[in-house]
Structures are given as structure tokens and as C-alpha cells.
Amino acid sequence: MPKVHFLDVTNRDGVQTARTGLSKFGKTMVNFYLARLGVAQSEIGFPFLFHEVPYVRANVALAQAGAFGDLRLSGWCRAVTADVARALPLGLRHYNLSISTSDQMIAHKFRGKLDRDAIIAEMTAAVIAARQGGAETVGVNAEDGSRTDDGFLTEFALAARAAGANRIRYCDTIGGDSPHRIRERFARLATGTGLPVETHCHNDLGMAVANSVSGALGDLDAGQDAWVNTCVNGIGERSGNADLLSCILAFRHGFGVAGQAEIGDKLDLSWARRFALWASYAFGQPLPQNQPGSGRNAFAHESGIHADGALKDRHNYELYDDDTLGQFPHDWHARAGRVVLTGEYGGKAGFRHVMDGLGLDPGEHEELIFELVQLCAAATGKPLTDDELTLIATYPRELALLYPGYLS
Numbered sequence: 374m375p376k377v378h379f380l381d382v383t384n385r386d387g388v389q390t391a392r393t394g395l396s397k398f399g400k401t402m403v404n405f406y407l408a409r410l411g412v413a414q415s416e417i418g419f420p421f422l423f424h425e426v427p428y429v430r431a432n433v434a435l436a437q438a439g440a441f442g443d444l445r446l447s448g449w450c451r452a453v454t455a456d457v458a459r460a461l462p463l464g465l466r467h468y469n470l471s472i473s474t475s476d477q478m479i480a481h482k483f484r485g486k487l488d489r490d491a492i493i494a495e496m497t498a499a500v501i502a503a504r505q506g507g508a509e510t511v512g513v514n515a516e517d518g519s520r521t522d523d524g525f526l527t528e529f530a531l532a533a534r535a536a537g538a539n540r541i542r543y544c545d546t547i548g549g550d551s552p553h554r555i556r557e558r559f560a561r562l563a564t565g566t567g568l569p570v571e572t573h574c575h576n577d578l579g580m581a582v583a584n585s586v587s588g589a590l591g592d593l594d595a596g597q598d599a600w601v602n603t604c605v606n607g608i609g610e611r612s613g614n615a616d617l618l619s620c621i622l623a624f625r626h627g628f629g630v631a632g633q634a635e636i637g638d639k640l641d642l643s644w645a646r647r648f649a650l651w652a653s654y655a656f657g658q659p660l661p662q663n664q665p666g667s668g669r670n671a672f673a674h675e676s677g678i679h680a681d682g683a684l685k686d687r688h689n690y691e692l693y694d695d696d697t698l699g700q701f702p703h704d705w706h707a708r709a710g711r712v713v714l715t716g717e718y719g720g721k722a723g724f725r726h727v728m729d730g731l732g733l734d735p736g737e738h739e740e741l742i743f744e745l746v747q748l749c750a751a752a753t754g755k756p757l758t759d760d761e762l763t764l765i766a767t768y769p770r771e772l773a774l775l776y777p778g779y780l781s
Contacts (some may be wrong), residue, residue: 376637377589377599377624379412379617380571383652385419385449386614387604390656396752397428397775398761399655403605404432405764406648408441411640412617413600416469420448420460431774433464440768443639445510452499452513461506469542470499471514474521474529489525493532500536512571512600514542519550523561530566540569540600545584548577548612552587559591571600574615576607581615586623586630593634605652606660606667618645618698619665626693643699650702651758666698705730706756716750716757731759733766741769744780 384400395403400418407415420429429448436446447467450456457470472492473482479489487495496513503511513533515521521529530541543559555574563570572588574581589599607616621642624634649667653660662670672695674683682689705727706714715724724743728735735742745765749772750757757765765772773780 374635375593375596375598377593377601377634378414378637379603379621380414380416380447380600381407381412381603381605381617382416382449382573382614383407383604383608383617385416386602386610387608388418389610390608390613390658391610393608393656393658395655396749397425397431398749398752398772400428401432401435401772401775402651402655402761402764404435404441404444404446405760406605406644406651408444409641409644410617410648411442411638412444412603413638414445414447414467416449416602417446417465418448419450420463420465421450421456426463427775427777429463429465431771434771434774435768438768438771440764440771447510447512450499452496454498454502457499457502457506461503461508466507466509468503468508468510469512469514470496470503471516471542471544472496473516474525475517476522477520478517489528493529496529497532497536500533500538504537510539511537512540512542513538514544514571514573516544517546518543519545519555519558520547523558526562527565530562530568530570534566534568538568540571541566542571542573542600542602543588544573545575545581546573548575548581550574550584551578551580552583555584556587556591556594559588560594561591563592563595563597567597569597569600571602572615573602575610576612576614579612581607581613582619582623585615585620586627589624590630590633598637599634606649606656606658606664608652608656608658616665618642618649618667621645622666622693642697645698647699647702647760651760654755654758655753666693671695702758702760704758705762706758714756715746715762717747719747719750727762728766731762733763735766738769741773741780742766745769745772745776748776748779 388395448465452470452472572585574584592599603617604614607613646667662668674680715727
């Protein structure tokens with residue numbers, strides 16, 4: 374039976390969100406949480422960019438050391454052989470290669486530099502380069518796929534498959550698709566190419582989650598696995614991308630969906646709230662009170678009819694159980710009253726006090742961990758959370774690759 378998988382793009386599309394940002398250590402924490410949550414793959418960023426290189430090397434090392442469990446790390450490149458050539462030495466084994474395909478983009482973005490034949494030629498050359506360079510899987514992104522006609526989209530996807538691609542990413546780049554339309558298009562494209570089609574949906578009309586679920590069902594209709602692109606808390610360009618937790622909950626509990634779709638990832642939703650609240654803190658973006666699953670009001674009842682019904686049986690007014698999503702975090706740095714912290718300007722006494730309080734033993738790497746705590750706190754500009762301190766204390770040698778030349 375075909376299955377649904379989640380490919381989270383927080384560390385690529387999400388970090389591009391205007392008026393926000395995330396440190397390289399923060400991006401590493403996203404991978405930590407995705408691994409704990411159990412999603413299949415994280416698109417960790419842009420391995421062809423010079424300032425991503427130490428981060429990519431550190432995260433490849435962390436993956437090899439077991440810090441991310443079964444999470445697959447993938448890089449995003451333009452469908453340009455030069456990008457691929459710069460990325461390959463860093464050790465990633467999974468890639469998505471992207472190029473625009475719609476007539477709108479050909480006419481008004483490329484402006485005569487590329488036509489349809491040139492787009493296919495560029496893309497196939499990049500796929501071949503990635504495969505020859507040792508990539509285990511390659512997805513090819515049809516940017517603005519929702520505004521690309523069926524004929525060229527199929528031609529593009531078949532050329533990608535012939536070059537060695539494993540999946541096609543259908544990008545609803547401007548967020549204009551609708552659930553009925555996208556399901557039909559996914560079913561036709563997956564049937565016509567014999568490839569899984571990834572959903573990549575933006576939220577400009579507020580339908581990113583609905584479109585992602587419907588597109589995935591189109592894959593399943595065609596007998597193909599579905600790969601759903603998501604971002605934590607629905608962040609992303611403009612109005613955002615499909616929210617990770619909302620998509621998971623829709624496949625688990627949505628009427629007419631849960632019975633049709635089997636999730637292929639070993640998900641552990643007890644990390645869901647902790648991830649959502651950490652992301653809100655790290656990105657500096659308040660989590661809406663009505664955010665599905667993780668908002669403060671997601672399980673709150675006040676009106677008389679609702680309160681009466683929920684008190685009699687919570688399932689009268691709740692679709693899924695509050696306790697499946699884990700606890701809200703209670704981090705050391707958020708304690709009220711007298712508290713001793715460790716961070717950018719902290720000393721050894723405070724550092725050891727916090728490590729002892731969290732049950733962390735720095736051991737022989739105490740000096741390295743102490744310096745990493747200072748560097749990571751400086752990078753984030755915020756007090757470090759319990760999970761951040763735990764990752765630093767557990768994998769200091771791998772995390773030190775984030776800061777080449779700065780550590781003793």
C-alpha cells in the first residue's frame with residue numbers, strides 16, 4: 374500500500390521568511406526536533422552557499438554520530454551543475470534540484486535566457502551530475518508547477534526520471550491552487566510518469582494544508598507514495614507554507630483522509646508541542662492561540678454548551694487527545710524567581726550549576742562544551758533552552774564544526 378511521508382523544508386523555505394531569521398545552531402535544532410518527531414527527511418538548506426558549509430558539515434557529522442536517528446538530510450540546489458558540484462563534497466546524499474517551469478516564469482523571470490528545451494537540458498544535466506556524484510535520491514522541483522500546463526509538466530517529469538530523478542516536486546509557488554484541482558493534477562502526473570509527486574504548497578489563500586492533503590491523496594490514487602512538504606508552525610515566504618503538525622493531524626484524524634492514507638514515518642507526536650514552542654521562541658514569532666494542536670486555546674473551552682459537553686466527555690468537542698502532543702516546555706531559563714543561568718557571558722560556576730541541574734555531565738569535554746554554550750548563546754541572542762544545552766553537551770565535537778577556528 375502506498376504511504377505518506379513528510380519532507381520538512383523549515384530549514385530552507387522556512388528560514389527565508391521575511392523579517393525573521395534563525396542561526397545555524399537554530400537550524401541544527403530544527404533537525405534535532407524533526408528527528409525526535411520522526412519525519413522522514415529534512416531539507417537542511419543550501420549546501421552551495423559559502424556560509425552554509427560549516428553548518429552542513431556539522432549536521433552531516435551529527436547524523437553520522439546518531440544525533441538525528443533515521444532522519445534523512447537533504448540539500449536544495451538550483452538545477453545548475455555548478456551548484457551541485459559545490460554541494461557534493463560536503464557529504465549530503467539526498468538533494469532537491471529546482472528550476473521554474475511555467476510560461477509566466479519563462480517570459481517574465483528568465484526573460485529569454487531559457488526556453489522549455491533549455492530548462493529540461495539544465496535540469497537533466499544537474500540530475501546526472503548529482504547521481505554521478507553519489508546522490509542516493511534526487512527530487513526535481515517544478516517551481517510554479519501549479520501554473521505549468523499538464524503537457525510540459527509531464528514532459529519535464531519524464532525527462533527528470535530518465536536522468537535518474539526519484540521524485541517530482543509540484544510547487545504551488547504563489548499559493549493559488551485548490552484541493553479538487555490539485556488532487557486531479559497529482560493523480561494525472563503520478564500516473565503519467567510513474568513517479569511520486571511531492572506537495573509544496575504556499576498559504577496565500579489559506580489552503581496550504583488542504584492542498585497538501587489533497588495532492589497527497591492524488592499520489593495515492595495513482596498508486597504512488599506521497600511526499601508532503603511542511604514547515605513548523607506554517608512559517609515560510611509571504612503567508613507561509615503548509616504547517617507540519619496540521620498536516621500530520623489531518624492524515625491521522627481527518628474524515629475521509631485517515632482511512633485512505635497510511636503514514637509511513639514513525640511519528641512521535643509527544644515532541645510536537647515542544648518543537649512548536651521552541652520554534653516560536655527561536656524565530657521570534659508568537660504562536661497564535663488557535664494554532665492547531667500547539668496553541669494555548671487548542672483545547673480550551675468556555676461557552677456553556679461546549680464546557681458542559683467537554684466536562685461530560687472531552688470527545689464531544691475534541692477531535693484528538695491533548696495528551697498525545699506532549700507537554701508544554703518548562704525550561705531552566707524560564708524559571709521564575711531566583712535562578713542562575715549559563716550563556717554568552719556566563720562563567721564556569723553558573724555553567725556547572727546548570728549542567729548539574731539538568732543532569733548533564735560534561736566530562737572530558739567540559740572546556741569545549743563551555744565554549745560552545747557561549748558561542749551558541751551569542752548566535753541565538755537568547756537564553757539557551759534545555760534541549761539546546763542537552764544537544765551541546767551530548768555532541769560537542771560534532772557541533773564544534775559550526776564554528777571552525779574559534780574553539781580551543
